[in-house]
Amino acid sequence: MPALLQLDRVTRRYALPRRSLLRAPAPLTAVSNVSLTLARGETLGVVGESGSGKSTLARLAMGFERPDEGAVCFDGKDLARLSKPELKALRPRFQMVFQDPYGSLDPRRRVGWSVAEPLRVLRREEPAVIESQVNAVLERVGLRVEDARKYPHEFSGGQRQRIAIARGIVTSPDLLIADEAVSALDVSVQAQILNLLMDLRDDMGLGLFFISHDLQVVSSISDRIVVLRQGEIVDDGPTDDVMFRSRNAYTRSLMAAAGWRAARDGQSAATDR
Amino acid sequence: MIGVEGLSVHFNAGCAVRDAQFAIAPGDRVGVVGESGCGKSVLALSLMGMLPETARMSGSLKIDGVEMAGSDEAAWRNLRARRLAMIFQEPMSALNPLRRVGETVMEPMRVHLGLSRADARRKALALFEETGIPEPEQRFRQFPHELSGGQRQRVLIALALACDPDVLIADEPTTALDANVALRIITLLVELSKRRNMALLFISHDLEAVRRATTRVMIMYGGDIVEQAPTQSLLVAPAHPYARGLLATRPRFRPARQRDLRLPTIPGAVPPLKDLPIGCRFSGRCPVELAHCREQAPPRRTQGSGTVACHHTGEVLAGHARPIEKAFV
Ligand SMILES: Nc1ncnc2c1ncn2[C@@H]1O[C@H](COP(=O)(O)OP(=O)(O)OP(=O)(O)O)[C@@H](O)[C@H]1O
Ligand SMILES: Nc1ncnc2c1ncn2[C@@H]1O[C@H](COP(=O)(O)OP(=O)(O)OP(=O)(O)O)[C@@H](O)[C@H]1O
Ligand SMILES: [Mg+2]
Ligand SMILES: [Mg+2]
Numbered sequence: 001m002p003a004l005l006q007l008d009r010v011t012r013r014y015a016l017p018r019r020s021l022l023r024a025p026a027p028l029t030a031v032s033n034v035s036l037t038l039a040r041g042e043t044l045g046v047v048g049e050s051g052s053g054k055s056t057l058a059r060l061a062m063g064f065e066r067p068d069e070g071a072v073c074f075d076g077k078d079l080a081r082l083s084k085p086e087l088k089a090l091r092p093r094f095q096m097v098f099q100d101p102y103g104s105l106d107p108r109r110r111v112g113w114s115v116a117e118p119l120r121v122l123r124r125e126e127p128a129v130i131e132s133q134v135n136a137v138l139e140r141v142g143l144r145v146e147d148a149r150k151y152p153h154e155f156s157g158g159q160r161q162r163i164a165i166a167r168g169i170v171t172s173p174d175l176l177i178a179d180e181a182v183s184a185l186d187v188s189v190q191a192q193i194l195n196l197l198m199d200l201r202d203d204m205g206l207g208l209f210f211i212s213h214d215l216q217v218v219s220s221i222s223d224r225i226v227v228l229r230q231g232e233i234v235d236d237g238p239t240d241d242v243m244f245r246s247r248n249a250y251t252r253s254l255m256a257a258a259g260w261r262a263a264r265d266g267q268s269a270a271t272d273r
Numbered sequence: 274m275i276g277v278e279g280l281s282v283h284f285n286a287g288c289a290v291r292d293a294q295f296a297i298a299p300g301d302r303v304g305v306v307g308e309s310g311c312g313k314s315v316l317a318l319s320l321m322g323m324l325p326e327t328a329r330m331s332g333s334l335k336i337d338g339v340e341m342a343g344s345d346e347a348a349w350r351n352l353r354a355r356r357l358a359m360i361f362q363e364p365m366s367a368l369n370p371l372r373r374v375g376e377t378v379m380e381p382m383r384v385h386l387g388l389s390r391a392d393a394r395r396k397a398l399a400l401f402e403e404t405g406i407p408e409p410e411q412r413f414r415q416f417p418h419e420l421s422g423g424q425r426q427r428v429l430i431a432l433a434l435a436c437d438p439d440v441l442i443a444d445e446p447t448t449a450l451d452a453n454v455a456l457r458i459i460t461l462l463v464e465l466s467k468r469r470n471m472a473l474l475f476i477s478h479d480l481e482a483v484r485r486a487t488t489r490v491m492i493m494y495g496g497d498i499v500e501q502a503p504t505q506s507l508l509v510a511p512a513h514p515y516a517r518g519l520l521a522t523r524p525r526f527r528p529a530r531q532r533d534l535r536l537p538t539i540p541g542a543v544p545p546l547k548d549l550p551i552g553c554r555f556s557g558r559c560p561v562e563l564a565h566c567r568e569q570a571p572p573r574r575t576q577g578s579g580t581v582a583c584h585h586t587g588e589v590l591a592g593h594a595r596p597i598e599k600a601f602v
Contacts, residue, residue, distance in 0.1 A: 017414035025411075049451045050423025051407060099422040099449065100365040142542045153325070154286075157362040157445065158309025158478075180422060184362070184448050186478035188522045189309045191536035198535065213423070213451035220536060258452040261481045 002076030004175055004207045005038040005061060005094075010070035012056055012231075030056040032231040033070070040174065041205040043197075045222030045239065047215060047254065053231040054211045055099055058179045061209060062096050063087055074175070092118055092171035097181040099211075101164040105152040112138075112148025115167045122171070137166045140196055142189060158185045165193060169200060176200075177209040182217060194221055215258040219243050227251050274299050274472060275320060275440065279332035280342075282315050282324065282496075287546030289315040291496045291554075292332070294573070299439065300470040302463065304483040304504060306519065307493030310543050313476045314362055316493070317442045320474070321359050322349030354385040358438035360446045362476075364425040367432075368417040374428045375413030381435045400431035405457045422449040430458060434465070441465075442474045447482050455479075459486045480523060484508055492516045495543055495554025502579025512581045512590040515539075515555045553584065561589060 013027040063079035141162040227235035235248040282290040361367040382393040401409035404427040447455035556566040
């Protein structure tokens with residue numbers, strides 16, 4: 001069986017703005033020679049400092065952008081070789097939650113419409129079935145059925161982020177690429193969403209490509225972790241190896257930097273056992 | 274400098290902020306913490322005079338001793354030009370997608386400070402530098418979509434600092450930032466506050482960021498400020514049952530053997546505005562709820578060096594009432 005997601009020596013460059021008319025600056029290599037695989041039901045954590053290429057990697061994995069070099073395969077199919085309609089038909093099986101929830105929701109559309117959008121692509125379901133699926137998924141992310149009739153601006157930032165997550169899981173995809181999907185949530189709601197993702201993983205074999213700058217959050221959900229630095233994977237391994245016993249100096253510096261963010265136990269909570 | 278008394282904000286759906294009461298003096302650094310949807314951004318927008326038209330505000334909001342409740346847009350615009358600034362929660366929605374980010378940051382300096390193009394450019398570049406945006410000169414000419422999430426957030430921070438505000442309202446300013454950059458931003462804001470006596474209202478769900486950035490915290494739940502206290506004491510020994518739940522559910526590093534376990538949460542969810550209990554907003558989810566909590570709004574009482582809005586008295590709230598924490602797993 002092919003891997004759910006496979007990236008094979010993927011590179012992506014961006015042109016930079018000119019400073020003089022004479023010479024175009026060298027392009028910026030946002031993702032450089034990255035290879036990785038993600039199996040069904042597996043959670044891969046992606047960490048790295050701001051600007052290290054995490055979101056670019058996510059867009060490449062989704063086929064929103066083409067790599068300049070290398071190949072991205074979903075379920076054995078090279079995305080670059082698929083026609084537009086083929087890619088569209090495949091889309092419900094791999095979904096993404098964007099870093100900026102505002103960008104992924106149409107401000108003029110009711111939330112229910114936006115959440116249902118990935119379902120409508122399938123063109124199979126009856127409107128009533130779609131509605132009940134939308135309602136179910138809104139409740140799973142801690143929102144209400146009646147929220148489907150509201151517009152995005154009527155929600156708080158964290159509520160909008162959960163709407164984006166609902167949209168990402170409404171088709172019961174095989175793969176979810178979550179780009180800082182829980183970072184705007186307070187700890188309790190964040191834990192609820194992480195628990196939900198773990199349930200989906202265990203019950204339906206959801207594969208998760210989980211990007212976050214919060215190492216505690218990543219460590220609480222990932223099976224494996226890759227560390228990105230300036231577009232390259234510099235470290236890779238089972239979560240505990242990367243988090244607690246990495247020999248890579250950069251990984252260790254990231255962990256050390258994150259130290260200040262780690263919960264301190266002036267008061268040790270009942271859950272600390 | 275900012276005095277808020279009995280401030281409430283209503284939408285058609287219900288009450289988003291209820292009876293808020295606090296004061297912020299120059300140089301104060303105040304944190305706001307609370308569950309998603311509890312009213313933090315609405316409170317912040319009301320202090321900026323930027324509530325949506327569908328919102329109705331009541332109560333008193335004084336800035337520099339002048340009553341701002343009910344004042345017109347011109348008065349607010351004047352205040353926002355020089356004195357108040359806000360870092361908005363969602364960078365993408367606050368930046369003009371069609372303008373180079375450098376132009377966006379220079380504009381208020383040109384308009385409100387009357388700086389020449391060259392001076393504005395110099396100042397904007399310095400702010401890019403200070404917020405840790407890599408290759409500032411190059412970023413200056415890029416469009417928002419060409420930046421990473423964390424870079425965009427820093428552009429927004431630079432924009433908010435452009436006109437040297439006396440009050441900075443920062444709504445989740447470090448959400449999209451990795452630990453190093455977040456620390457840098459917090460250090461910058463604290464330093465500005467100390468150096469220029471800038472007041473800082475710091476909204477964040479990141480309790481460690483709040484610990485570093487602020488000296489006082491307000492915990493919100495369902496539109497109420499349920500507890501206010503010095504940061505150090507509140508983060509070590511919170512009193513209000515909700516505040517305790519919040520601290521008990523903080524994420525921690527988890528070794529592999531725990532990875533399949535579910536994370537601790539505060540069971541349930543904040544009800545939608547129209548279904549909020551009329552008494553204590555936390556009733557229905559509170560592990561130590563009393564019979565009258567749901568119907569009667571709790572009194573605001575002094576507790577230690579802060580205030581708590583809860584029907585329970587010191588006995589239950591003080592010390593280590595383990596049963597409260599145990600409820601949140
Ligand atoms: N469309 C684009 N044009 C030019 N440069 C780009 C473009 N998209 C991304 N970049 C650059 O590529 C680099 C990687 O960006 P990316 O968004 O992947 O980072 P990231 O790891 O997601 O960072 P963050 O944690 O801040 O979100 C950044 O330096 C960014 O400025
Ligand atoms: N324009 C609006 N119309 C109707 N309801 C609104 C509007 N803006 C906010 N609300 C509601 O008011 C409540 C408070 O929202 P607010 O944005 O202040 O939450 P928040 O504490 O900032 O949450 P988050 O941490 O998720 O950003 C929420 O229930 C939200 O749905
Ligand atoms: Mg990103
Ligand atoms: Mg908010």
